[in-house]
Amino acid sequence: MKGAFEYALLMLVGIPLVCVVVNLGEVAIELNQARVLQESVVAILEHQNRYDEQVALLIAQETSSCKSCEVHVQRAGLRYQVEVEFPIQIQWLNLKRKGLLKTYTYYIG
Secondary structure (H helix, E strand, O other): OHHHHHHHHHHHHHHHHHHHHHHHHHHHHHHHHHHHHHHHHHHHHHHHOOOOHHHHHHHHHHHHHOOOOEEEEEEEOOEEEEEEEEEEEEHHHOEEEEEEEEEEOOOOO
16 A cells, blocks of 8 residues: 555656656757857858848858747847747646847957
């Protein structure tokens, strides 16, 4: 009887905990993909030292690594601001939000 009680308690606590860890792992993977995309876009902008149609095409090719991410590039003085939006979904909380990462390039003249 003692073993059955311990097993039932383990199943009641262990299985939901595994589900939580799996969902948080998915969120961490999405965040990592968004950060890699953000750094890639910043590297492209700083290497090209400009932002025009050709650079926008290079950035569009780079977004294939993160299909669910959206990239926005805006001029901010002598720099460019790079924003990457990515989805955050936690199934057990029924939470669906958009995460936002912002960064700036070095001075681009």
